[in-house]
Amino acid sequence: MATPCVFCELLAGRAPASFVHRDEHLAAFIDLRQAVPGHVLIVPNRHVETLYELDEATAGRMMALAVRVARALTAEFAPPGLNLWQSNGEAGGQEVPHVHLHVQPRRVGDGLMRVYPNGVPAPSPREKLDALAARIAGFL
Secondary structure: OOOOHHHHHHOOOOOOOEEEOOOEEEEEEEEEOOOOOOOOEEEEOOOOOOOHOOHHHHHHHHHHHHHHHHHHHHHHOOOOOOEEEOOOOOOOOOOOOOOOOEEEEEEOOOOOOOOOOOOOOOOOOOHHHHHHHHHHHOOO
């Protein structure tokens, strides 16, 4: 038997969660790990493993709720910064196989999310960027 999805367990009330929002489509709750107070997760109520399977209407609702949560976090904590992030698959750092969007207040020097751990890479040549854009655009 597969391990139950922890987020589905939270949504079903079989595991504890501290909800900041619930409606017929989405839920938002406080992440267990609070490196900076106010870290909130936004999830669809139905089980969807990754962003790749998420329908656009739900994705739009998630982003709209992220804006509302970000404003609430600003009102409560006045953080000087904020991150939104979403991870897919092991290589992307996804820990729970239920699509979720992190809303994370940030403080200067908090040590979170070093995007370029080896320093900012040099800009790529425009021709290389244009070719990459054309390849990706072909799949839209």
